[in-house]
Amino acid sequence: MIKVAISGVAGRMGLEVLKTVLAAEDTDLCAAIDIYNEGLDAGSLLGGEPLGVKITSNLAEALATSGAEVMVDFTGPSSVTANVVAALNAGVRPVVGTTGMSPEDFDKVSKLAEKMRLGCIIAPNFAIGALLMIKFAAEAAKYFPNVEIIEKHHDQKIDAPSGTAIKTAEKILEQRGDFQQGLELEEEKITGARGGKMPGGLRIHSVRLPGYVAHQEVIFGGVGQTLTIKHDSIARESFMPGVLTAIRAVLRLEGVVYGLENLLFE
Known part of the structure; x- marks a missing residue:
């Protein structure tokens, strides 16, 4: 099972990722991060049974204590770079669907991923x-x-x-x-x-x-x-097969891959 942390879990895309991670046979939700709904069980976001994973706004702590292998980030341009840096520093491989990262931030993340010898997939679109x-x-x-x-x-x-x-x-x-x-x-x-x-x-x-x-x-x-x-x-479900593909692929990568097409078509 791939242990997955979801950053931005309470957002529109985050909710779809949550459903997808719970439904897939080879992924396991280990952390749920968002600035909203802190302290609630992540299952409450879907109106279902408790999952035993509480929502927290402390990304660094969640990554350090949850055993996460992959972090999926659908947050916002103002937070995405810091989130990716935190994940890489924690030894967690990011899958990033958040857009708006500046060229300078992209370069920063690329150098850190290479230094840490960790995979990172940044995809403008997962459909x-x-x-x-x-x-x-x-x-x-x-x-x-x-x-x-x-x-x-x-x-x-x-x-x-x-x-x-x-x-x-x-x-x-x-x-x-x-x-x-x-x-x-x-x-x-x-x-x-x-x-x-x-x-x-x-x-x-x-x-x-x-x-x-x-x-x-x-x-x-x-x-x-x-x-x-x-x-x-x-519908946002259109992005989910691509997200799952990225979660599975990022474990075998080193460095940043920009665009899911580089895994699918080349």
């Missing part, structure tokens, strides 16, 4: 369909270099654009090299109307509204035609 969307978009960019991305998420998501959109853009930019799209000088009558600008003029547009979960369109424009590659996560 297999979303990973295929990124893969297909990178292939399409060889033939349709003019592209914009529209990503839509629920209105409680703090960071914009999404980690998935940034990852998609990075993969497209790898394929199209120094290509420059769009007008050299554009006039925005309202600042930000054209979205966020990536190198080469690639634009990312972020929508935040209640009712959405996680959705993205990658729109390519060519002479007399357009091509759209789209993915929709209509």
Whole structure:
């Protein structure tokens, strides 16, 4: 059994991870961490029987005393780096779905994971369909270099654009090299109307509204035609097979792997 600690257990994604860890035959919940509901049994979050694991806000203590092998983190951009550093220092392997980590923080975590010789998986998206969307978009960019991305998420998501959109853009930019799209000088009558600008003029547009979960369109424009590659996560269960894959895989890794696709497709 893989002993799993869940950081951000009371959040929307944390609850799905909790259900998944409890249902899987090879994972065992050993710690539940959140700044809310401290002292309650984690089972109360699901309205079920007590699990014998109480929610705590003290991550370091939970990792030190629970025997955790893997920490799954779905918290927020302001706390994720400190959580990952705490896990690595405790000898626990992080699986991170929280987005918004800065390049400096990512570098810090990468160096620490390498030093500790521990695996760490940081994934902007755990949905297999979303990973295929990124893969297909990178292939399409060889033939349709003019592209914009529209990503839509629920209105409680703090960071914009999404980690998935940034990852998609990075993969497209790898394929199209120094290509420059769009007008050299554009006039925005309202600042930000054209979205966020990536190198080469690639634009990312972020929508935040209640009712959405996680959705993205990658729109390519060519002479007399357009091509759209789209993915929709209509429920958070869509991420859970990928989370389980990461929990199992991180035990055999050393260093940081950025993107679950590196385990699935390569």
